Amino acid sequence: MEPASSGVEVEPEQQYLGQRSEANATVQITAPPETGYYVRTVAEYRYLAVLPPSAIQALHSVHPWLAVGTISGVIGAAFALPLVLLFGTGTILNATAKTNDSGGETIMSDDDNRHGVASTSDKRLAGLRRFVAARYTTIVVALVVLLLIGGAFTATTLAGPDTEGDQERVVWTDSGEFTHSAVVQNDTEAFEQGDVLENRGTYFTRVSPELDVEYEYRHETANGTVDVETELLLILQSSDGEEVYWELTESLDSEQSASIAAGDSHTVASSVDVSDLQERVERIQENLGADPGETDARIVARSEIEGTVENQSVSHVREDVLVITPDGETYSVDTTMDDTGFGDRSETVAGTAERSSLRTLGAPLLFVVSLVGLVGVVGAEKRGHLQIPADTRHHADRRKFDDWITTGSLPASLADQPTIEVDSLEGLVDVAIDSDRRVIEDSSAECYYVTEDSILYKYEPAADSAGTQEDGSDSEGDRDEESDPAA
Structure with a gap:
């Protein structure tokens, strides 16, 4: 770490x-x-302790991938070495028998014992080789896929930092409030001059034409401070609810406050003369020559908030509206507040990634085993070790189809029948199955026969394997003939 x-x-x-x-x-x-x-x-880097800690530390100091590669190589060698010791690295040998001319008894010379007798491990490896040869493409594709999967998980598990991205939602709350009042300017029986009318829904235009408006912004989130700038805008407009026919906007006042903490407030105030507003509206309507829609005046408090809340940067804009609607001798006041009341934002933050032991240990093991298997299979195919000699196939087929074979000898009267040469024992067994006959093995002639309707079907292993050794190379006799042009 x-x-x-x-x-x-x-x-x-x-x-x-x-x-x-x-x-x-x-x-x-x-x-x-x-x-x-x-x-x-x-x-955080995690390594399997197959090397001394000092060695792993030295490799890691060069580059984490060097440590991963070295450890993977050691694990791969640990898997490959037992296979080499058990099966060896030489050419697979297969047993062949020789029959003497006197009594037909099978004898083995010292040379036969050295080259032709297969050990138990040789037989097992021969079976494995046949299996791989028959499914070579499928095995290679599967090993490549497993290698890529193991490599990807190894890269993200062992060589990557032990962190992951996570989404954290930062929330802050705020509020806004309008207060309004009007001072009585003329004595009446109902009000005395100088009286202050506060937060009423309706005011009298002749008695108190000037409306004082104060807007208060309050920050309500703990563990953070914000900077606030609020501007009061006066907007005169005529609309029918869907379409705005005309609109005028002007700034009344603005205020800035820095580092407002939770519970602190920020205020801005101004005033408007409703009588003057009515006169302006009448002039505009007279200039336009029409009075479409409904006319009102809006005081919009537009606040821009920026700061830090719970160690996260925040930015928010809120708009609260106070609506003044003139109606002849009176005017009404109403408010429309920003009903969100809060801001939120998602941030990507660093978090700890929990890794399972299966992923930590299994990923490099899968990578190494797939790599060793892929190299072994492809190398064996390139070197010709997956090529199965004809006599090896014959011995395997002989054991496989033993239930269909009977040992005997071919009568001389059948030797002159029309003969069809079959290229494998399996093919000859198919003929016997189709014709409901037995396969006759003539051990003296080293041939197999099936007779049907005066036709002799024949398979001769010696012809199938003539001139070829167990490793697929030419026999000594063939090489001599090739080297002697006079022969």
């Missing part, structure tokens, strides 16, 4: 863990001097 970014210290950086054991490490993070959003990362 080691720091992957600045401002992080890890103690200790290297630990050895046994099976199902646990260990603790201390991670110390230094807070930056300025408030903001920062990401601190710790990289």
Whole structure:
């Protein structure tokens, strides 16, 4: 485990863990001097302890992939060495028998014992070779797929930092409020001059034509401060609810406040003369020559909020509206507040990724085993070790179809029948099955026969394997003939 970014210290950086054991490490993070959003990362590398810790540390100091490759090679060698010791690396030998001329008894010379008798392991490997040869393409494709899967998981598990991305939702709440009032400017029986009418739904235009408006913004999220700039806009417009016919906008006032904490407020105030607003509206309608829709005046408090909440940068814009609707001798006041009341934002933050032991151990094992298997299969095919000699196929077929074969000899009267040469014992057994006959093995002539309707079907192993040794090379006799042009 080691720091992957600045401002992080890890103690200790290297630990050895046994099976199902646990260990603790201390991670110390230094807070930056300025408030903001920062990401601190710790990289964790996990290696199988098949080498001394000092050796793994030396390889890792060069590059993590060097440590992964070396450990994978050691594991691969541990898998390959037992196979080499058990099966060897030479050419597979197969047993062949010779019959003497005197009594038909099978005898084996010293040379036969050295080259022709297959051990139990040779027989097993021969069977494996036949299996691989028959399914070569499928096995190669499967090993390539497993190799890619194992390599991908090994790269992300062993050589990658032990961190993952996560989404964290940062939420802050705020609120806004309008307060309004009007001072009575003329004495009446109902009101005295100087009286203050506050937060009423309806005001009298002749008695209190000037409306004072104050807007208060309040930040309500703990663990954070924000900077706020609020501008009061006066908007005169005529509309029918769907279409705006005309609109005028002007700024009344603006205020800025910095580092507002939870519970603090920010205010901005202004005033409008409703009588003047009515006169402006009448002039506009007179200039236009029409009075479409309904006319009102809106005071919009537009606040831009930026800051840091719970160590995350936030930015938000809110708009609250106070609507003034003149109606002859009175005017009504109503508010439309930003009903969201909060802002939210998702941030990608660093988190700890939990890895299973199956992935940690299985990924490199899958990679190594697939690599060793792929190299072995392709190498065996390139060197011709997957080519099955004819006599090997014959001995395997002889054991496989033993239930259909009877030992005997061919009568001389049948030797002159029309003969069809069959190229394999399996093909001759198919003929016997189709004709409901037995296959006759003539051990003295080293031939197999099936008779049907005066036709003799014949398979001769010697002709199938003539001039070819177990490794597929030419026999000595063939080589002599080729080297002697006079022959």
